[in-house]
Amino acid sequence: MNAKDINRFPIREYLAGLDIYPAKDRGYYGMYHSPFREDTNASMKVDYNKNLWIDFGSNEGGTLIDLVMRIENCSVRDAISILQDRYADMQPVGYPANQLSGQSDSKSFSFHQQEKDLNINIVKISELNHPALLDYLKKRCVNTDIARLYCKEIHYTVNDKGYFAVGFQNDNKGWVLRSEPFKGCTSMDVRTFHNNPDKEACLVFEGFMDYLSYLTLKNIQALKQNIVILNSVINLPKAIEFIRQHPKIYTYMDNDDSGRKTTKEIKKVCKTVFDQSANYTQSKDLNDYLVSTKKLQQNKQGMRQQPVQRKPSRGFRM
Template identity: 40%
Template sequence: NVEISRLESPTLLRYLAQRGIPKEIAQKYCVKVDYQLRGKDYYAIGFENNAHGYELRNAAFKGSYPPKHITHISNGNDRCNVFEGFIDFLSAERLRYNDGTDTIVLNSVSNLNKAIAPLREYRVVSCYLDNDNAGRAAFVKLQQELGDKVMDKSALYPNHKDLNDYLMSLYPKQSTKLKL
């Protein structure tokens, strides 16, 4: 029992605002997903992947509605940005790092192999991956597979876990006061 609707929930929008993501960006890329689990009703922010599954987030839950897959947003550009998760992608939108560039959101580093074939088509691949072992290993693998066209953009947020952590550090008070 899964229902998809426009993202209007004040609770979910407040959660995203606390992460530095304004309503306009959230509503452009995300939906509200109502679902049942073990007889209980839940709802979360949903970010659709290429296999029509959803990454699900709320203040208390991080998961997915299968199948797991990458999300490829194509704008006909010869450059592509790569993100581990959709919150980092939304953060890049807020920071204006995307500017019409194509995007692949891995939705988990375990989906990295699914991204390699589409990434071969790009002239430049910019990686905004997490500053942890998994993010560094994913970057190395992409560089091995795709060569010198792969660039590491994590130097933009060196003292932060990921791009969203960096965004929240730039606007610490604003992030909780964004209009819903």
Template identity: 35%
Template sequence: MNNEYYDLQHIKAIPIADYLHACGIEPAKRYNGYALYHAPYRKDANASLKVDFRQNLWHDYGTSQGGSIIDLVMQMQGSSAYEAMAHLTEGKAITLASSSFHRETHTEQIRGEQRPSNVRRILFISEELPQYLQNYLREVRRINLAVASSYLRHIHYEVGGREYSTIGFPNRAGGYELRDDKTFKGTIDPKDISLIAGEANNAPHCIFEGFMDFLSLLTMKGKEAISPSIVLNSVSNIHRAVAYLHEKGLDSVQAFFDNDQAGRQALHSLQSAGINVEDMSRHYSRYKDLNEYHVAQRTELKQVIPPRTRGLGR
């Protein structure tokens, strides 16, 4: 549990324009009382992000999202509200889940400044996970490493003078989603979706919220049966997935989202974008997500082989 107390009103009073300026992000157009920006968390050629200086609120006309500076930081960093408040309160360094529009500016800014103490600095990346992380995947998450290992990396990094080892799942922008054998979840920026080519021919794309769900289906079906897949790495990346599907001319997917409000909203976002969605969560409706369902099924297999589950198992 997070025990730190944050002054919500004080945080929300931080000027959004000042924060964006500190990120190296300047308005595309200025008006009396507001400005339009290129949204830094997605490809936005039309400068659809409005920042109202008087109300200190933002609204993205392209995605119909908006809110306070906390909501904006959550979008930019793919973080929780608590992490966003910690970032703003402690004056932590700004690390964008950036689009290509701002990536060059941000890179030049970091080169000329001292590296902030909270930035994760990769020490090395290897293809072989430490034994304790392998055990976690096998015994807790029930993942078959014989088929999953090629999708994972061991990320050893340093932050604040301390070193950590985690499971790393690469995304298309060169960043990594991080997990340890406890409760830690993090990101090596930039944050983005992950794309998996898949082995099955002429199969509809599958889309997952997180990589544990992808690895769960991989374990259940086997690598040869896996369709081309998209892993969001955060439901806040749903717009990136929609843009990719439209770019590739893909109009149908199988969605393996969580059985919660965020999952339902992501499903609705796909449907609203004109994508035909087969909601695969109906197969695990009694569980939080696909991995929880998978773990339950594997636990039962220790005692009795259950009947084939239509739509998911082999």
């Protein structure tokens, strides 16, 4: 069986084989608790007709192979092998060709949290200046001057409706898009920065917000080390060859099962790996740590500015 055939096996049957069932079933789609992160809201949607999945909480989605790669944190080859072993004696379900990409990545899979079956069309790329987007970054405590160095203001359409978002370009020339109500992408790929030709060290971030948060915390505009921004842990196989070329690796993954598993996978092929998530164990990710740190600083500053409480005066004392 090739990848196209494997991707025709129903995702809901694969999940059922793992004892994972929809929290809500609407007949033609189901809402699941994400199997690879803590998810109390059942924010992963499986479209039964198209046999595709979307996890709105982690900004990921794609085919059955994509899902296995994400759950098992493995390569395309390993995911296909796992599914071939499981479905060796079964025939794939016939889906129309135009409903399946037949590919083992999710580059063409873009989405909006409130709409489905979308294609994001970029209509304008400009400097990051819209007040709503700057406010969004400020809420996340990201230095907007630093953000302007790495991000653009992206205006795009979905079903002929106009939207705009903070855009971060990846190595595939696609855009990862973020705004207050929206998470999406025109293509999901890795972003690398080759700042150190000697390849002494490499810093690996899970998402671009984590990278911007790190720069904000350090109050710097760039790093001397080489940088890898996965934009999704599912992209690790694409970046692992570049990462392993460095004698020292520093990982900044989320504090969840998938983040820990990603660091573990890096440790399998790299000798010296420093898991930096140990420095923000009380936060879900590096940006959450930045937000909590800024709030703590503001609270301390507010306490210093409060007037000292004095006992009521009884009059002038001699």
